[in-house]
Amino acid sequence: MKLNYDLIREILFKIEEISDGYTNYESQSFVEECFPEYPNNVVLYHLKYLRQSKLIEPMDSDWIIDLTPQGHEYLNNIRTDTAWSQVKTKIQPLGSVALSVVAEVAKSLALSKLGL
Known part of the structure; x- marks a missing residue:
């Protein structure tokens, strides 16, 4: 899948907006609630890429907590x-x-x- 850097920027802004640094957000719910205009698999792929690039934490596929220092x-x-x-x-x-x-x-x- 080709990366959409505008979507990556949107995802990072949304995580920054909702994060308190401690609360876990389930990835599937995050995608469905925050990005209904995109196919779920597209946003989930970009989340996976952001985890692998160490821009968001934690580094597993089911949860989002916050941006990493590199993400900020x-x-x-x-x-x-x-x-x-x-x-x-x-x-x-x-x-x-x-x-x-x-x-x-x-x-x-x-x-x-x-x-x-």
Whole structure:
């Protein structure tokens, strides 16, 4: 399945919104309640990918607790619509890229805004 980076961003925002850092959210219920506009298998696949990429915890398929520190860092670098648009513009010529590349582009753009 091809990754949908807009969906990944939406998932991270939703987890950040609902998480208190301790409560477990059952993955299937999370998908059905928060993303009814997407097929369940698509969102579950993206959740699995986010777990494997260590952006969300815990690392099993049935539960979601919170973003990891890496997940917060990634989301903060793509938080604004402007930043996200700039990242997508930068990666568009490549067609398909790894999430790690998207994260590095986002980080690079954030650092450049700071003059670093």
